[in-house]
Amino acid sequence: MVVKCTKLKAIVAATSLTGLIWTAAPVFSQSGTEPDELLAALAEADREEAIALDRSLQAIWDKSGSAAMDFLLKRGRDAMERGETKAAVEHFTALTDHAPDFARGWYERARAYFVSGLYGPAVADLERTLALNPNDYNALYALGTLFERFNDPDRAYRAYLLAQAIHPHHDKITSALDRLKDTVSGKEL
Secondary structure: OOOOOOOOOOEEEEOOOOEEEEOOOOOOOOOOOHHHHHHHHHHHOOHHHHHHHHHHHHHHHOOOOOHHHHHHHHHHHHHHHOOOHHHHHHHHHHHHHHOOOOHHHHHHHHHHHHHOOOHHHHHHHHHHHHHHOOOOHHHHHHHHHHHHHOOOHHHHHHHHHHHHHHOOOOHHHHHHHHHHHHHHOOOOO
């Protein structure tokens, strides 16, 4: 089952000082219904099918619709691979400035901020990512990871549950849920 806006009433977000409740509207920078169809199939897929569906979704979400913006995405990712997070943030910032409706640019900059230890800006960029694409299970997983970093296992667990509802076979999400299960068991989520 695809997590829709009505089912995703509150994506919990955090800043370094406070937790926020945030409501998202589903907007894709990509047009058409193909992502929705792939997401529906992903929720019902077995593990092997899920791998192919994940690749297809990532390929769609990686396309901004502009060769120049796709090039900025590639340059930022290349900088990340080289460990040049400052340069990566600069490339991703140029990308988000010029393509503010491209969810993947915000997600990638959030990753660069996280690696740089800049958790507040990472959360803000994940919020923007999820406002543009509330079905981005990797962004939800990243949000859960930040909540764990903030020592908030309940919110982390909720973020992971939302991500798992979209992609039931995501190994990192499953591992995170298993890791936190005993910590949050017996608590009402």
